[in-house]
């Protein structure tokens with residue numbers, strides 16, 4: 502499918518699932534679950550589940566008998582999640598008021614690349630603590646900041662030449678000490694933060710550049726003043742200017758993008 506056909510045929514959430522989840526999110530989701538070493542007897546809640554990759558990795562590891570819940574505030578993300586794996590209990594809700602009944606508790610909570618978007622992170626951490634049973638374990642991942650990710654920073658600089666200052670929420674919560682303190686302040690014990698780095702490989706680096714451009718345009722003041730067609734044209738120009746960066750790190754037909762996340766773990 503050509504790039505133009507892709508954009509015409511799919512919604513953003515379908516593109517997220519079909520283009521980004523496999524190469525970009527899945528390896529980090531697998532690492533997040535591996536850090537917790539869940540067993541079949543565990544019950545899992547994945548907060549800010551998006552289209553559901555972490556919950557699906559948990560399902561593959563724990564088998565069909567495990568109780569697995571995915572929660573997200575965005576109905577469009579959940580619609581894709583339900584379509585891909587109807588065996589998981591997908592629930593719409595906000596992290597500051599999780600759709601978890603008073604008597605319902607989980608032994609494992611995950612949150613993959615969601616925390617950085619929550620306006621009230623302290624309230625979110627307290628709510629995560631509330632829905633875990635005594636001894637329950639949490640694992641939270643947030644990307645490193647742009648200054649520590651040279652290729653991502655270069656792409657950001659190119660985009661900023663077109664749209665002015667970009668406040669990239671995806672990379673806005675990369676300080677490990679702040680992450681650890683957030684969990685400790687919410688009442689978690691044994692909090693620790695580790696890192697995981699992985700070379701993401703995209704078969705089509707130009708497509709990634711275009712999707713990334715669309716995302717960052719939305720994070721700029723200029724982007725908010727444009728209509729959809731204008732944003733599309735601007736994204737194409739930013740992607741064209743990013744070609745050299747992409748070509749430089751393309752090896753054997755795949756664009757290699759070194760990416761890293763902090764992973765915090767703690768227990769109730």
Ligand SMILES: C[S@@+](CC[C@H](N)C(=O)[O-])C[C@H]1O[C@@H](n2cnc3c(N)ncnc32)[C@H](O)[C@@H]1O
Pocket residue numbers: 522526530548549550551552553554555572573574575578594595596597612613614615618619620
């Ligand atoms: C970058 S996506 C990550 C999705 C998924 N965890 C993954 O790894 O693919 C961030 C998700 O956070 C969700 N989100 C943002 N704010 C939220 C909130 N206050 N409560 C619940 N979900 C939220 C978004 O709807 C989005 O699906």
